[in-house]
Amino acid sequence: MRQRSPWFHALMIPFTLLWVAPMVFVLIVALRPFSDIVARGLSALPTTLSWEGFETALTTGGIGGALRNSAIVTVVAVVLSLFLASLAAYALSRFRIPGRTVILLLMLAGNLLPPQILLIPVAKITEALGIYDTLFALIIVQVGFGLGFYTFVLHGFMRALPNEVFEAARIDGAGPVRIYALIVLPLARPSLAALTALATTWIFNDLIWAMTVLRTEDNFPITAALLNLQGGFVSQWNVVAAGAVIAAIPTAVVFFIFQKQFVSGLLVGANK
Amino acid sequence: MTAPATAERPTSRWARAFRRVPWVVWVFLLVPLAVEAFWVFWPAMNSFSLSFTRWNGVGAAEPVGLGNYQDLMSDPTFQTALRNNVIWVIGFGGLSVVIGLALAVLLNRPGRGIGLYRAAIYLPMVFSLAVTGLFWRVLYSPDGLVNFSLDSLGLGALERQWLADPDVALYAVLVAAVWRQVGYIMVLYLAGLKGVDPALEEAAAMDGANRWQRFTRIVMPQLRSVNAVVFAVTVIDSLRTFDIVWAMTRGGPYNSTHLLSTYMFEQGFTLVNLGYGSAIAVVIFALAIVFIISYLVRSIRQEDAS
Numbered sequence: 001m002r003q004r005s006p007w008f009h010a011l012m013i014p015f016t017l018l019w020v021a022p023m024v025f026v027l028i029v030a031l032r033p034f035s036d037i038v039a040r041g042l043s044a045l046p047t048t049l050s051w052e053g054f055e056t057a058l059t060t061g062g063i064g065g066a067l068r069n070s071a072i073v074t075v076v077a078v079v080l081s082l083f084l085a086s087l088a089a090y091a092l093s094r095f096r097i098p099g100r101t102v103i104l105l106l107m108l109a110g111n112l113l114p115p116q117i118l119l120i121p122v123a124k125i126t127e128a129l130g131i132y133d134t135l136f137a138l139i140i141v142q143v144g145f146g147l148g149f150y151t152f153v154l155h156g157f158m159r160a161l162p163n164e165v166f167e168a169a170r171i172d173g174a175g176p177v178r179i180y181a182l183i184v185l186p187l188a189r190p191s192l193a194a195l196t197a198l199a200t201t202w203i204f205n206d207l208i209w210a211m212t213v214l215r216t217e218d219n220f221p222i223t224a225a226l227l228n229l230q231g232g233f234v235s236q237w238n239v240v241a242a243g244a245v246i247a248a249i250p251t252a253v254v255f256f257i258f259q260k261q262f263v264s265g266l267l268v269g270a271n272k
Numbered sequence: 273m274t275a276p277a278t279a280e281r282p283t284s285r286w287a288r289a290f291r292r293v294p295w296v297v298w299v300f301l302l303v304p305l306a307v308e309a310f311w312v313f314w315p316a317m318n319s320f321s322l323s324f325t326r327w328n329g330v331g332a333a334e335p336v337g338l339g340n341y342q343d344l345m346s347d348p349t350f351q352t353a354l355r356n357n358v359i360w361v362i363g364f365g366g367l368s369v370v371i372g373l374a375l376a377v378l379l380n381r382p383g384r385g386i387g388l389y390r391a392a393i394y395l396p397m398v399f400s401l402a403v404t405g406l407f408w409r410v411l412y413s414p415d416g417l418v419n420f421s422l423d424s425l426g427l428g429a430l431e432r433q434w435l436a437d438p439d440v441a442l443y444a445v446l447v448a449a450v451w452r453q454v455g456y457i458m459v460l461y462l463a464g465l466k467g468v469d470p471a472l473e474e475a476a477a478m479d480g481a482n483r484w485q486r487f488t489r490i491v492m493p494q495l496r497s498v499n500a501v502v503f504a505v506t507v508i509d510s511l512r513t514f515d516i517v518w519a520m521t522r523g524g525p526y527n528s529t530h531l532l533s534t535y536m537f538e539q540g541f542t543l544v545n546l547g548y549g550s551a552i553a554v555v556i557f558a559l560a561i562v563f564i565i566s567y568l569v570r571s572i573r574q575e576d577a578s
Contacts, residue, residue: 009385025410026411041415043417092301110308112564119540119541120549120553147304207402223403237413244406244407
């Protein structure tokens, strides 16, 4: 329908190349041996490639252990928060709980708060509970902070489910728990998938909560460990770049595999 | 759906609601609610009371009334942070919206290569802000890609230590943040453009409206709801921005790149001025709350409409 202009690709190809240039550059730096960078400068085209940067980052740089911490925190926090959010959303969307709109908006408001207003007390609370500097603290904080948003999105989805299904189940004698497990959860799979993609990147990418409740390097997730790496390997750009690339890979993979869910997740985020 | 069946006496309504909702459903609701209350609402309230004290985390907090807020008024770093945050909202928000919207309009068509362009542009969005910050530290390093490109283009005079120069460091960080944000804004607008009625645009074209007129008069008014979302998201995000600044400059050089959030973190955690840090957090909250409320009002309208 629209006129295809020859200028379109002439404009978009250079622009896109400019857009990906930072990523390509960092990848190249990560793959160069340190001696080569010292000898020929950071921006020179590589003549030799090596895994040296990656090896150093993963071992002495502590990125390997950090990756494991991030994986644990992300998996547990995503599963736990979506599970709790789905329970709350089910209760709020399918039952006549008094004041449910207010409760829902209050939960959402909690997620919209600037985290800064929570940081100092959260650190103090984890200290008082004796869980400061543990992965458990990071998980529970992530769950608490994300819950409101996930509940809101799932609520919107669950209340749109057709009533007939619930009537039929009720007539068959199914209680609320059975209806939740056998009907609501399977039907909510598309929105759960979108939220999983979104929550995974959010939690995996978080830095500020990790800096708030963790102190020991061994407990750091990848983001906090990266900042340490940057401090510890000043001017060893291949190591720093390799660390950044390692930290970028998991979310990039999630993105490419779940591109559709990811984009629809961003949109539920916007349409909330 | 939410309309009450009949007019009931208010006293019995609550009682009946409690009876009608099975107890297990109350558990379903109250457990998540309790988790959020304990980890979000309770700490938020604590920040308010902490902001009226002076406390280094040991012993008892010393009440100082509005002292912290008075100190903030005369604190030059706080003023820098506040000014930087204004620059950030306008620069970060403005640039990412203009570029994101332009790309969405350009890429809102079927065709070869479109998917590839879109994927390339929103790929940075999946990286964490910490990773983005590190990427750009490599790019901004003295002989990194930025200076190298300027040199190759014969613009060697513009070369500088981007992150060590107080005059440009904030903008250097801002460019990195925009690079990551554009894809997100583009996705939002692409979705909004799907809802634009092409018949209207064609009719306007028939009437002789040029591209720009069609865009400003026909397309933009139909994007009003996306605009509102983008505006709220951008302002709320700007006030939260922390990671990328911390990863790239930690507020330096000479405090020139502090945003309210990084200054709050430095005061609260690096210097352990818990009361003072809390007061900055309360300021951030006060600035954000207007936008949070407008966002919630929109949400409730959409809930009712759907």
